[in-house]
Amino acid sequence: MKDTRPVxxxxxxxxxxxxxxxxxxxxxxxxxxxxxxxxxLYLLELSLKSEAGFAEAQELLTSPLAKFVLWGVxxxxxxxxxxxxxxxxxxxxxxETLAGAAIAGRITIVTSVALIIAAGFWIW
Amino acid sequence: MVxxxxxxxxxxxxxxxxxxxxxxxxxxxxxxxxxxxxxxPELSYAAWSELFSHTAVRLFSLLAIFALCxxxxxxxxxxxxxxxxxxxxxxxxxxxxxxxxxxxxxxxxIYLLWGIQIFWGS
Ligand code: HEM
Numbered sequence: 001m002k003d004t005r006p007v008x009x010x011x012x013x014x015x016x017x018x019x020x021x022x023x024x025x026x027x028x029x030x031x032x033x034x035x036x037x038x039x040x041l042y043l044l045e046l047s048l049k050s051e052a053g054f055a056e057a058q059e060l061l062t063s064p065l066a067k068f069v070l071w072g073v074x075x076x077x078x079x080x081x082x083x084x085x086x087x088x089x090x091x092x093x094x095x096e097t098l099a100g101a102a103i104a105g106r107i108t109i110v111t112s113v114a115l116i117i118a119a120g121f122w123i124w
Numbered sequence: 125m126v127x128x129x130x131x132x133x134x135x136x137x138x139x140x141x142x143x144x145x146x147x148x149x150x151x152x153x154x155x156x157x158x159x160x161x162x163x164x165p166e167l168s169y170a171a172w173s174e175l176f177s178h179t180a181v182r183l184f185s186l187l188a189i190f191a192l193c194x195x196x197x198x199x200x201x202x203x204x205x206x207x208x209x210x211x212x213x214x215x216x217x218x219x220x221x222x223x224x225x226x227x228x229x230x231x232x233x234i235y236l237l238w239g240i241q242i243f244w245g246s
Contacts, residue, residue: 010211030196030199030203034199034228034231037192038231038235041239041242044242045238045241045242047169047172048172048176051169054169054172054173055169081154084147084151088147088148122162
């Protein structure tokens with residue numbers, strides 16, 4: 001192979017502005033929920049199986065560790081949804097400017113933090 | 125047009141579109157579940173299983189699990205081909221990336237079959 005071929009950018013050489021941090025977090029949460037779906041499907045299956053299964057799922061979710069894990073997955077999903085919706089809106093061509101991205105980024109943070117806190121209250 | 129033998133469909137553009145369409149489906153389904161959980165009466169087995177007994181809800185669930193598989197596969201493929209590369213991992217990158225993607229593909233298939241079983245099993 002010729003070594004003059006182009007290589008991908010060396011990401012480790014950059015300092016990340018806010019929008020880049022939000023973007024990488026969207027990516028990380030995507031991976032987290034990809035694996036977290038296993039937990040959600042497990043709970044769903046258990047809770048739909050029978051009256052006893054439903055009670056078992058409720059019982060399971062009384063432990064602090066289980067609550068914390070569920071909250072983690074739900075938080076990842078909430079962030080991914082908020083940032084993903086922003087992404088879709090911007091793909092549509094709305095706010096596709098530097099200033100627009102900065103504003104949208106702030107809205108993303110505030111909205112997802114609020115939702116994540118609310119989810120915490122709901123789970124506990 | 126650039127084509128690749130390893131992405132989800134035949135081109136990056138159709139992947140891009142598929143990821144957006146599936147995102148909208150997943151968004152709608154997530155909202156549906158959140159709203160059902162929040163606005164319903166105190167959660168009980170009777171109410172919960174009643175909800176998932178409607179054909180429309182089962183179809184929507186099936187569509188969502190299908191969208192999830194498409195969306196997650198494209199997403200994980202993108203990530204694998206961004207980071208598990210020769211410039212990050214050296215010569216063994218191709219093998220590592222293949223192993224990782226096979227794991228992802230397996231999980232996607234498991235989710236699909238599992239979802240079908242949950243929503244249509246009984
Ligand atoms: C429910 C399970 C979901 C999983 C497992 C999941 C997973 C992922 C993954 C792994 C990626 C790749 C990240 C990247 O390339 O940077 C991704 C991208 C994306 N997700 Fe999701 N996602 C889910 C739901 C959603 C929802 C509900 C939305 C809608 C708001 C959404 C919107 C997006 C968008 C727009 C992208 C593309 C980002 C880009 O092109 O850079 N996702 N998702």
